[in-house]
Amino acid sequence: MLLVKQELLAALASTLESLSPGSGAKAVFESPKVAAHGDLACTAAMQLAKPLARKPRELAEDISAALRATPAFRQWVDAIEIAGPGFLNIRLKTAAKQQVVREVLAAGEAFGREAGQGERVLVEFVSANPTGPLHVGHGRQAALGDAICNLLASQGAQVWREFYYNDAGVQIQTLATSTQLRAKGIKPGDPQWPEQAYNGEYIADIAEDFKAQKTVRSDDREYTASGDVEDIDSIRQFAVAYLRHEQDLDLKAFRVRFDHYYLESSLYTSGRVEATVKKLVEAGKTYEQDGALWLKSTDYGDDKDRVMRKGDGSFTYFVPDVAYHIAKWERGFHKVVNIQGTDHHGTIARVRAGLQAAGEGIPPGYPDYVLHTMVRVMRGGEEVKISKRAGSYVTLRDLIEWTSTDAVRFFLLSRKPDTEYTFDIDLALAQNNDNPVYYVQYAHARICSVLAAWGGDVATLAQAELSPLESPAAQALLLMLARYPDMLAAAAQDFAPHDVTFYLRELAASYHSYYDAERILVDDEPVKRARLALVAATAQVLHNGLAILGVSAPRKM
Numbered sequence: 001m002l003l004v005k006q007e008l009l010a011a012l013a014s015t016l017e018s019l020s021p022g023s024g025a026k027a028v029f030e031s032p033k034v035a036a037h038g039d040l041a042c043t044a045a046m047q048l049a050k051p052l053a054r055k056p057r058e059l060a061e062d063i064s065a066a067l068r069a070t071p072a073f074r075q076w077v078d079a080i081e082i083a084g085p086g087f088l089n090i091r092l093k094t095a096a097k098q099q100v101v102r103e104v105l106a107a108g109e110a111f112g113r114e115a116g117q118g119e120r121v122l123v124e125f126v127s128a129n130p131t132g133p134l135h136v137g138h139g140r141q142a143a144l145g146d147a148i149c150n151l152l153a154s155q156g157a158q159v160w161r162e163f164y165y166n167d168a169g170v171q172i173q174t175l176a177t178s179t180q181l182r183a184k185g186i187k188p189g190d191p192q193w194p195e196q197a198y199n200g201e202y203i204a205d206i207a208e209d210f211k212a213q214k215t216v217r218s219d220d221r222e223y224t225a226s227g228d229v230e231d232i233d234s235i236r237q238f239a240v241a242y243l244r245h246e247q248d249l250d251l252k253a254f255r256v257r258f259d260h261y262y263l264e265s266s267l268y269t270s271g272r273v274e275a276t277v278k279k280l281v282e283a284g285k286t287y288e289q290d291g292a293l294w295l296k297s298t299d300y301g302d303d304k305d306r307v308m309r310k311g312d313g314s315f316t317y318f319v320p321d322v323a324y325h326i327a328k329w330e331r332g333f334h335k336v337v338n339i340q341g342t343d344h345h346g347t348i349a350r351v352r353a354g355l356q357a358a359g360e361g362i363p364p365g366y367p368d369y370v371l372h373t374m375v376r377v378m379r380g381g382e383e384v385k386i387s388k389r390a391g392s393y394v395t396l397r398d399l400i401e402w403t404s405t406d407a408v409r410f411f412l413l414s415r416k417p418d419t420e421y422t423f424d425i426d427l428a429l430a431q432n433n434d435n436p437v438y439y440v441q442y443a444h445a446r447i448c449s450v451l452a453a454w455g456g457d458v459a460t461l462a463q464a465e466l467s468p469l470e471s472p473a474a475q476a477l478l479l480m481l482a483r484y485p486d487m488l489a490a491a492a493q494d495f496a497p498h499d500v501t502f503y504l505r506e507l508a509a510s511y512h513s514y515y516d517a518e519r520i521l522v523d524d525e526p527v528k529r530a531r532l533a534l535v536a537a538t539a540q541v542l543h544n545g546l547a548i549l550g551v552s553a554p555r556k557m
Helices: 002-021 044-052 058-068 071-076 094-110 138-154 170-183 201-211 234-255 263-267 272-282 319-331 346-359 398-401 405-412 425-429 437-456 458-463 474-492 497-517 525-549
Strands: 039-043 077-083 085-093 120-124 156-167 216-217 221-226 262-263 286-289 290-293 306-309 334-339 368-372 375-380 382-386 421-424
Touching: 002 039, 002 044, 002 058, 002 071, 002 094, 002 474, 044 058, 044 085, 058 071, 058 077, 058 085, 071 077, 071 094, 085 094, 094 375, 094 458, 094 474, 094 525, 120 138, 120 437, 138 170, 138 334, 138 368, 138 375, 138 398, 138 405, 138 474, 138 497, 138 525, 170 201, 201 234, 201 421, 216 234, 216 262, 221 234, 234 398, 262 263, 263 272, 263 319, 272 286, 272 290, 272 306, 272 319, 272 346, 290 346, 306 405, 319 346, 368 458, 375 525, 398 405, 398 425, 405 421, 421 425, 437 497, 458 525, 474 497, 474 525, 497 525
Parallel strands: 120 156, 120 334, 156 262, 334 368, 375 421
Antiparallel strands: 039 085, 077 085, 216 221, 286 290, 290 306, 375 382
16 A cells, blocks of 8 residues: 555645646645545645635645546545545545555565665663663663664664763762672671662672672673772772673663763763863853853753853763763764653753854754653552662563563553653563553464464465455454554654554554454455455564564464
């Protein structure tokens, strides 16, 4: 149906161009808000009525007549109806809807994907400082980031996954001090234990391995402990490497990878922070007041000017962020998406202000942000608030061990990022239709079971005669399959992987309804092959959509 739609769109563009030169480029179909109104809708008559000094409904009559005369509309369209002030509601022939089966089976995993267009996109996500285990909030961010990367890649972008973390700040010093105290035998609750120290049992594990002079390796570093409990620098480096290794294990279990790790410390050692401040000063975008250096961020829409350098000479935390994003721009990433918690909302205006003030030609909306809320975890009807290992919060590893990677990813992607989400452990383990990931995966497995029972070569179904697919249940399933490419494109544009989860649940429901309405393995060979082709195409689209989410498509359950 994708090819059908392209042919119809070309006919519409040609018709509009003949009526008003230049309008053909704006030809577009919409999906009717009410399914009973048709399969495609067009509002061109209302848009062109004023510039052509015509009544919209009369113009709609002319457009309709011209479209019906085109070869594409004669071949694929059953009827064009005019509604309201000039809407064109288009009803497709059954044969047009059936074409989607051939398209899916021919394209396979590529169905819905666009060819590469060369746009380079950097997506920064997780970016957890190595001071403790990844918590469920990091898990939501990892699922969002990976799925958004997959969505952008599906539309032809060259995607770069980046993990940014602070490896030298106050939190890292607290980590080193906490580990040193545990290595010396001092533990939480002892008089010598500082109030701000990290209390989780993982600190004791780091201390024991440090004393044992172990070597730890992560994706971006390797370090061997000195074993000397007075060597605070060695303790710091070992603890960072240890926790980076732990993060890597969690992310690998979560099926998330990164192309690059960027260290905040490198922004200082490379001179990027100082160079950024110099640019802003030279551009006349700063001023001195009360012993501090201020950025004129109100010139760029911020609600007040912001301190860049405090009286003690240290920089505020948004300054390295500005330096980091200038580095992204200079690396050739003119499209950047940052996925962060909603607690970062206040930094957006000041970072963007700094980037525009730097005089690099960076546009006002750079970078894009996707902000997410934290996650509550419920088990047995009660909220789970702590992990023994972390000491104060539920970890991503806990969630995976209690349920599964598939469940965690699907669940954490099933709502808009900025909405509150409660992860129900009991629901994630349930094997029934209330569990959304089970419901979708079961539809795929159910189809695979049907195809296995048939025992034929699925590749041959691409040539099946599809005319038997005329029932209401079959038609509904065909239209759901045809929606996939547009849904995928819109989800990528809006950074909205939750739209994919909604679509997959609808597609699974449509398949289950079809399965209940019609036997597939019937004696009539042409009918059987047509129905097998339809369900095989459905399995392929379920597989493709789940792959975008990083969720498996099991053949058996």
